[in-house]
Amino acid sequence: MTSETRNCQNCKQQFTVESEDFDFYKKISVPPPTWCPQCRIIRRMCFRNERALYRRKCDLCEKGILSMYPEDALFPVYCRDCWYSDKWDPLEYGRDYKWDQPFFGQFRELLRVVPRLAFMSIHTNVNCDYANFLADAKNAYLSYSIVKSENIFYSRFIDTSKECLDSFNAKGSEMIYENLDASRNYNTKYALRSRDSLNSAFLFDCVNCQDCFMSSNLRSKQFVFRNEQCTKEEYKKKLETVDLGSYTIFKDLKKEFAELFGNSLHKFANVTKIVNSMGDGIEDSKNARFCFDVYEVEDVKFGTRMLGSKTCYDIFGAGPGELLYEFMGGGFGSYNIRFGVVTDASRDLTYTDYCTSSGSLFGCVSLRKKEYCILNKQYAKQEYEELTRRIVSQMNSLPYVDEEGREWKFGEYFPTELSPFAYNETVAQEYFPLTKETAVEKGYRWKDREEKSYRVTKQSEDLPDHIKDISDKILDDVIGCNHGGQCNEQCTTAFKVAPFELEFYRRIGVPVPRLCPNCRYYARLKFRNPMRLWTRQCMCIGVGSENKVWKNT
Structure with a gap:
């Protein structure tokens, strides 16, 4: 099928559905989207609250916990031990499908009564009561989206790493502080878009470097101080003049580093070892198109924060899974998941919220090790298959209409008004910030900041x-x-x-x-690029850059 230009149902702007996109939609039996890619990712982000945390009680054991849901949430919230226990049965909340009501309205009613897990936490996580979106983590504190890592503090997007503090998007690293977009670094402080480096501080775009300070655009260098090559003795002597332990000096160094960042050569995108890929923050990937912060993925389009995934479209936050579409959170060992919020080790799920180790579910919430369920009600296989076909048809003939007058048929992600979070509680506010007035005007909820009563000592x-x-x-x-x-x-x-x-x-x-x-x-x-791509000319005109700042050697 040839490419097709459409008007976004949400922002009314034009967007293109490519021929390769139609092939994917046909493969997973969904219609083409009616929202443009940017509106779709904002819609998914509205269901992901990583960092707005609240003290409350578990509604089952009444133990004090920290949760991404406040005390006044409409639904019960359970701690991890209670949610995974046999003390309750999510099938008790099951209900018959009502053919005279839109699907999303019925799903919203189910969302309001089924208990939710306080934090997104899959696999085994140890001593991580103050962290969110975890998989195989240990000793994580106020950290978010942490995978197979240990001793992680105040950080986000950390994979297979140890001893990380105040860092963002790092993998295979150890003992790092204020690292951003880092891979395989050791004992580095303030390293931006640098990899395979050690024993260094204040690096930008440096690769395979060690014992370097306040430098940029280096490759396989050692003993470089403020972009000046030194002998080992010279470097050591110069480094002794810099007291990193002083806050006053450290503050001045951060200002100097910001100037270095602005004056250095910037690669068109932060990409490494890619084949036929386009985006930013892509590593070891093939056929990754319009992707951000992904690695070891293949045949993925419109993906963000992904590792080891294959043949997926429209994702925010997924591990090794395949055939995931319009999906947010998890995906480890999952296959053929359409329209999901957090899924693990499952297959053939459609419109589910935090279901794990399950198969063949439609419109279910908080199910574990179940199959052939609709709205949390158990069915036989044949009846399940017949009913789901009828429901898809009914979703198109009786669409859900939201408060903004937009239609939601089969093939759309969840309406944002079904999200339990206000816009400014979610990652949408971090990537696409809005003022309260604009957010409310667009139909989003907004949560005013609670006044803190800390007694500062x-x-x-x-x-x-x-x-x-x-x-x-x-x-x-x-x-x-x-x-x-x-x-x-x-x-x-x-x-x-x-x-x-x-x-x-x-x-x-x-x-x-x-x-x-x-x-x-x-x-x-502030040091990260926005989640956007531009068509532009390279500033290098041969001998040097057109603004005469850089010169080729």
Whole structure:
């Protein structure tokens, strides 16, 4: 089939459905989308709350927990032990399908009564009660989307790594601090888009480097100080003049690094070892189109935060799975999942929310090791297959109409008004930020920031300047964030330093931060590219760049 230009049902802008897209939709038996790619990814993001966490009680055992759902959530919320236990049966919430009502309206009613898991956590996770979106993690604290990693603090998108603090999108790394888009780094501080490097600090776009400081665009170098090649002795002597343990000095170094970042040569995209791929943050992948932060994927389009997936479209957050479509979260060992929110080790699911180790489900919530269920009700195989065919037909003849007047037939992801989260609680606000007024105008819910009543015992400006002068007494302090809530970065206004955190700062010789974890996170985001692609000309005109800043050697 040839390419086709369509108008997005949401933003009304034109978008193209390519011939290869039609082939995929035919393969998984879904119609082509009516929303453009950007509107589709925002729609999926509205169902993913990683970092807005709330203290509450488990509705089954009544133990105090931290959860991505607040106390006033419409549905019960269970801790991990209770949710995976035999103390309750999700099939008890099953109901008959009502042929005179749209599917999504019935699914919304089911969502409002079935217990949910407090955090997204699959496989075995140890000592991770204060982290979200985990798979095989150990000792993760206020960290999000962590896979097969250990001792991870205040970080996001971390895979197969150890000892990471305040980092974003790192894999195969160890003992790193403030690393962004890093692969296989060891003992690096402030490394951006750098890989295979060690014993270095303040690197941008450096590969296979060691013992380098405040440098950019290096390849296979050692003993480079501020982009100047040194002998081992010269490098050591110059490095001794820089006291990384002083907050005052560290703050000046961060400003210098920001200038270095702006003045350095930037590759057209952060891509490595790719074949027929296009996007940003792609590594070891083939046929990855319009993808961001993916690695070891093949035949994937419109994917974000993926590892080891094959033949997938429209994904945010997926591990090794195949034939996933319009999917958010999980996917490990899953096959043929259409329209899902968090799935693990399952196959042949359609319109499900947190179902695991299951097969042949349609419109189900929180099922484990089940098959042939519709709206959490058990059926025989033949009856299930007959009913699902009828439901698909009914979804097209009796579509759900949302508050904005948009139609939702079979083939659309969940309507955003079914999300349990406000827009600014989700990752959509991080990638596509809106003001409260604009969000409400677009039909999204908005959650006003709760006033914090922390009793600050020490202002950040009163902390000793040097890490060597920080005593263990700081562990008892509630420290005021430098921003004091006067920013648009979900500032918590105050924070504490944890024992493992203080030990890490001392070990690597950096000062205690003056900002809360949320403000530090948003500072890192400023160094990331937006999730967009542009058609443009390369600035290199042969001998050097057209702005005469760079010269080829």
